[in-house]
Amino acid sequence: MDAIDTLFGLMSRMGAIRYGSEPVSQLDHALQCAALAEREGAPPQLVTAALLHDIGHLTADDEGAALQGVDARHEIDGSGFLAAWFGGEVTRPVRLHVGAKRYLCAVEPAYFDGLSAASVRSLALQGGPFSADEARRFIAQAQAPQAVRLRRWDDGAKVPGAATPPLAHYRLHLEEALAARR
Numbered sequence: 001m002d003a004i005d006t007l008f009g010l011m012s013r014m015g016a017i018r019y020g021s022e023p024v025s026q027l028d029h030a031l032q033c034a035a036l037a038e039r040e041g042a043p044p045q046l047v048t049a050a051l052l053h054d055i056g057h058l059t060a061d062d063e064g065a066a067l068q069g070v071d072a073r074h075e076i077d078g079s080g081f082l083a084a085w086f087g088g089e090v091t092r093p094v095r096l097h098v099g100a101k102r103y104l105c106a107v108e109p110a111y112f113d114g115l116s117a118a119s120v121r122s123l124a125l126q127g128g129p130f131s132a133d134e135a136r137r138f139i140a141q142a143q144a145p146q147a148v149r150l151r152r153w154d155d156g157a158k159v160p161g162a163a164t165p166p167l168a169h170y171r172l173h174l175e176e177a178l179a180a181r182r
Contacts, residue, residue, distance in 0.1 A: 003084075003085040003174075003178060004171055004174045004175065004178070007052065007055070007085075007174070008167055008168075008171075010055070010058055010059070011026075011027055011030060011055075011058065011167060012027070012167065014026065014058040015027025015028075015030065015058065023158065023160045024157075024158055024159070024160055024162075026054060026057060026058060027167070028160075028162070028164075029054065029154075029157050029158060030050075030051050030052070030053075030054060030157075031051070031164040031165070031166075031167065032156070032157035032158070032159060032162050032164055033050040033051065033053065033150075033153045033154055033156075033157035034047055034048075034050045034051035034164075034170055034173075035157075035162075035164045035165060036050070036153040036156055036157060037049075037050035037051075037149075037150070037153050038165075038173075040149075040153075042149070043089075044172075044173040044174075044176035044177050044180070045086075045087075045089035045090050045176075045177045045180060046089070046090075046093060046146055046149065046150065047170065047173040047177075048086065048090050048170070048173050048174050048177040049089075049090045049091075049093040049094050049146070049150055050150055050153050050154075051170050051173070051174075052078070052082060052090070052094060053075075053078065053093070053094045053097050053150055053154060054074060054078065054154075055078040055081060055082060055094075056074030056075060056076065056077035056078025056079070056081065056094075057074045057078075059077055059078065059081045060074060060077045074098075075094060075095050075096070075097055075098045075099075076095065078094050078095075079091040079092070079094040079095035082094060085178060085181070086177055086178065086181055087180065087181040088142065088143060089143065089146075089177070089180065090177050092141075092142055092143030092146070092147070093143050093146045093147040093149075093150045094150075095147075096138075096141065096143060096144055096147035097147050097150050097151050097154060098126050099130075099138050099144075099147065100138075100144070100147040100148045100150065100151035101115075101119065101123060101126070101151050101154075102123065102126060102127060102128065102129055102130045102134075102138070103130055103135050103138045103139060103144075103148065104148065104151060104152075105123065105128075105129035105130070106129040106130040106131070106132065106134070106135040107135055112129070114155065115155065116155075116158060119155070
């Protein structure tokens with residue numbers, strides 16, 4: 001089985017679980033996020049990151065962790081898992097998408113007001129908004145601007161019943177992202 005079949009299999013098997021207390025499943029959220037990235041003309045690596053950004057929730061089986069007051073650090077688990085196949089243009093935005101939320105809360109005060117209740121709860125567990133110094137250091141990292149783009153798609157990808165292409169639609173993006181690492 002190749003990498004894409006492995007990832008799609010995991011998403012198909014585990015993706016039906018609810019995305020925390022959001023009104024969509026993990027798979028719905030992933031597909032919506034990738035569709036938003038694709039609609040904006042993001043490169044294949046970033047569309048791939050958008051599709052797979054929460055894979056750490058599926059590999060670590062951390063369902064309900066935030067409701068129990070635990071930050072399961074799914075971004076670390078997910079980026080580490082994906083590093084077996086993809087380079088930094090995929091794994092860094094995945095690793096940094098939680099920090100991107102903290103960054104946006106620090107630099108755009110109105111951003112916080114648009115967060116879902118579940119995202120506000122997880123923000124507190126993840127350390128809250130960055131300080132001004134933390135925000136400067138964050139955005140200076142490689143792939144941080146891409147992580148900020150991913151974060152915005154992530155926030156918009158929680159719409160019950162939203163129409164998206166099927167998982168198989170993203171195979172070409174993943175193939176291109178895999179080929180870019182070689």
